[in-house]
Amino acid sequence: MANDGGVQWSEDGGESWNRSLGLATLDPVNIAGLFGGDAPALYFGCGDNDEFFSLDGGATWGDPREGCGDCDAWFADVASPDRVMQFLPRRDIGCVSVITSPDPSKYPDPSIGAQKKYPPSTRKQVPGDPMATPPVPAKLVPYASSGRVLRGYRPLIRTLATEAPPPDGDYVFIDEDLDGKGTLLRTMAISSIATLDDWADPAKASPVGPMLPAGVDIVQAAGGHANPTFYVGDAAGNVYKLNAAGTNWDPIVPKGPQSSIVGAALRWFVDPFDPDTLYVLDSGGMKVSADGGESFGSDFWLTYVATAGGKLSIGKSLIQDMLFMRGERATRFAFGTAGVFWSPDFGVQWLTLLNSFALPGRPESGFFDPLTDPTDRALYVECEGRSLLRIGGVPEQPPFQPPPPFDLMEFAAILTEA
Secondary structure, eight states: OEETTEEEEOSSTTSSOEEOSSOOOOOBSOOEEEOSSSSOEEEEEBSSSOEEEESSTTSSOBOOOOOOSSOOOEEOOTTOTTEEEEEETTSTTOEEEEEEOSSTTSOOOTTOGGGEEOOBOOEEEEOOBTTSSSOBOOEEEESOSHHHHHTTOOOBOOOOTTSOOOTTOOEEEEEEOTTOOEEEEEESOGGGOOSGGGGGOTTTOEEESSSOOTTEEEEEEESOSSSOEEEEEETTSOEEEEOTTSSOEEEEESBSGGGOSBOSOSEEEEOTTOTTOEEEEETTEEEEESSTTSOOEEOHHHHHHHTTTTTSOOOTTSEEEEEEOSSOTTOEEEEETTEEEEESSTTSSOEEEEETTTSOOEEEEEEEESSSOTTSOEEEEEEETTEEEEEOOOOOOOOOOOOOOOOHHHHHHHHHHO
């Protein structure tokens, strides 16, 4: 018998049951990780069921003891190895958990209650049904939940390699009222938020830009803390970018006559360290922009490996997530139905790091640790229904090779000969 707890078998007509060994059936929502110690820290929650963490690279595991049952997503900024965030939409009125180690040299331990604070989540409107008998009114539910994470919501503004992390983090949330009108909120004081009313306190959170376009419920930020760029999107595949003046949400996807340049976004990913780099998966494959959505080109190589050479059709699950590096800008990863894909050169080439046909499992997200052991750089991959997988030996970047010196006389001679 298979269920959300795994596979069990009985030899006495159901009087007793045995758990099958060697079959990992955990289904993480995503994975968050930190490095800087002797081993990386790993955190994840499962929709069915429970949540787990390891402070020693997966050698041993603990339980955060939230009792969340259907648990949710986790997030971390590697620039702050003493802090991690967890979504808890089923706790109380719906909240997030910010876990901070009192010792900056140690990872946060979510099993220690004293390290946790529980700011309430902003709200998301669920439309009512006035035609029902009796009529069903609209209601507000927690915004911070895995459904939006799986579609692209990223709550952290990540720290650039050239800046220090804020002491209380940097987070973005969308808040809606009962009429469905949404506002993007940013907080760098999340530990001070104790009630829903605190989200309206400008000393604790501040609105970003004008009211959001109708239906927008996904946000990604890029470019660091000093001057971030904000992108938002909706379930219909529209993506908007806040203009430089902060006065308007400019539509950037779809683009072109009849969406000829880029169509409605099935998935989209902004490089959190470079606001100009934007990937959009549409019905024709992966498109990439290097100028913040002003123009797009087809990424034929990534589309080719993501479809396993055309064996897979293009859909929302083709690429589930992308991973960009804070200190290793040329390295990128993509996770999807066909496997895990790696680029060592800013996305010029894409190579298959894990083939899902050879090792069954659907990769959904990952965490890269290049520093704990530079001789065995590791990518931790969470797979749908298949728990976590560690891929070691990810090649390091080749050493920098300066260009040859420019010889003006030689250049003049070449021009003369021409």
